[in-house]
Amino acid sequence: MPEHGLLLTYFLTVTDVAVSRRFYADVLGGEVVMEENPAIVKVANSWLIMNPGGGPTPDKPDVTLEVPRTTERVSSFLNVRVADMAAFHAHAVAKGARFLTEPLDRASEVRCYLRDPDGHLIEVGQSTGLLRGVLAAPPAAS
Numbered sequence: 001m002p003e004h005g006l007l008l009t010y011f012l013t014v015t016d017v018a019v020s021r022r023f024y025a026d027v028l029g030g031e032v033v034m035e036e037n038p039a040i041v042k043v044a045n046s047w048l049i050m051n052p053g054g055g056p057t058p059d060k061p062d063v064t065l066e067v068p069r070t071t072e073r074v075s076s077f078l079n080v081r082v083a084d085m086a087a088f089h090a091h092a093v094a095k096g097a098r099f100l101t102e103p104l105d106r107a108s109e110v111r112c113y114l115r116d117p118d119g120h121l122i123e124v125g126q127s128t129g130l131l132r133g134v135l136a137a138p139p140a141a142s
Contacts, residue, residue: 009040009047010078012120013065019117020050026095027114028080043080067118077113077121085110085126092124108136 014020021039024030030041030048038051053065068074082088085103092114093099103112103124111125129135 007047009049011038011049011051012116012118013053013067014050014116014118015052015067016117017050017052023097023116024048024050027092027097068120071115071119071121074121077123079123080125082124082126085112085124088124088126106136108134 012020017036017039021032021035021041024041024043025032028041028043030043033040033042033047038049041048041050051065053067055064056062089099089103089112097114100113100115103110103126105128107128108130109125109127111123114122114124116122
């Protein structure tokens with residue numbers, strides 16, 4: 001806990017705490033801080049908190065927590081930056097991670113996405129051209 005200021009954490013609603021805790025520890029190299037109630041995994045300079053979903057509580061009376069219903073639509077995702085995309089990708093695949101695509105070179109970065117066991121989206125990228133002022137091309141018009 002911070003002695004002053006704040007510490008930003010990210011809460012994930014998960015189906016199976018043990019499976020998700022293991023995923024974030026193994027694939028992202030996190031350190032398990034608490035096993036359960038809630039599970040907390042420290043990943044680099046951030047913490048991920050994981051607990052099963054549930055109905056409203058007195059401090060969030062109109063809110064129900066649940067895992068993603070579909071993988072086609074998301075409103076948020078984790079964004080991870082790595083020093084070596086090839087090494088990270090090989091490590092993650094060896095640990096059982098499944099990526100949406102192979103890492104793609106976008107001029108400013110090499111980037112790809114994977115999902116955790118509940119379908120939460122995770123972007124993984126390595127800045128390359130961005131460090132030299134090269135920006136990614138704008139998305140194609142639809």
